[in-house]
Amino acid sequence: MTLAKRVIPCLDLDNGRVVKSVQFVDTRDAGDPVELAIRYDEQGADELCFLDITASPEGRETTYEVLRAAAERVFIPLTIGGGVRTVDDVRRRLRAGADKVSMNTAAVRSPDLVRDASDAFGAQCVVVAIDARRVEGTNWEVVLEGGRGARGEEPIRSGIDAVGWAEQVQELGAGEILLTSFDRDGTKEGYDIELTRTISDAVGIPVIASGGAGTAEHLAEGVIDGHADAVLVASIVHYGTYTVRELKDHMASRGIPVRNV
């Protein structure tokens, strides 16, 4: 056995509540992130990712409460992203119970944030989220503010090559890359395999594939063909299409090492 490939459910939080309609028939409160965290943990999620899309500073306090409550109930790694602009923002999230903190647009605008956070807390807790959009052939461009929170809106183009940026964030001290295909996100057509493989092969840190998972086989493709170290899932588990356990069973049937729970 070797290092297992991870399946990571992602929950979008707004003012401490899960948004983007999570549909479970037997959950008392489908919008309660802690209940969902417990549920996914029981199903065998290897980590959990929270994406905070809260706009107001007051709402952000509720996010810390969610983190604290989740960290009391589930004993697997927790990543939080969204609204991270300073080293202090990273510290607050770690203190509330996050194990890793993800940064996106702020890292592009001030790359020193990645280095400073890595120096202060270690590379293992610094995740850089890259949202990439295919521009021509095998080139991808980093898009800003166009991530998963503002889907449907035209993204802000950065003019930055996604592969070069991935290499740069590794140099700056990121411990992991959360790579989302802007083109595939929300389509259920599968991850952008070429993008995932290109970036995963270009860097020496783990890469999480994200954006587009619609079937269990998409996850297997992300790992086998995309060379991803982990796969992020949202709607396919939120809508109950698959349990995390079913996804991992399928991956195992394709010869991928996974953790059994």
Next chain:
Amino acid sequence: MTVAALIDYDLGNLPSVTKAVERVGVKVEIVDRGEQLTESFDAVILPGVGHFGTGARNLTARGFDEPLKRWAASGAPLLGICVGLQLFCDTSDEDETARGLGIVPGHVKRLNAPKVPHMGWNTLDVRPESRVLSAVEPGDMAYFVHSYYVCPDESAVAATTTYDETFCAAVEMDNVVGVQFHPEKSANVGRKLLERFFDDL
């Protein structure tokens, strides 16, 4: 009630470790100065995520070096987690100017795998003679996130894991236990291990 001292040297995920230890029925008291490490505690935990050199310097600055060495020598239970285990050793590739505690003789080496950190769940191969690690069952996985690994004397190795190469995942030397993985983030496997550590007191 069993009471464990959890060492705060500004390099740990203290809330996570506290909750995981409380979950197995042990009271946690956080200590941030060496002189607070008194015999009233049943066990001491040295957690750690981050940098070996920073950790070594912070331990010194807070006066933990000698109290920790005395604690280890006294035969009382001591648990090191991740960088906490690495700091039990003498030296590390991560910072050649820093000195560890020397409780577990050995050097800390950088991983050589294509992707570092070694991040995620990996299988523990437990040595049959281990005491605390024997709580782990065949096939059990634990959560790792690290770029360096300890190289103690072969007799101290209680478990190994394989990521490109096979290396030490846990150390047992009488009262001293160290784990490279994170029991506080390893779901039920971590819980079994912490239960065994404290049951063993």
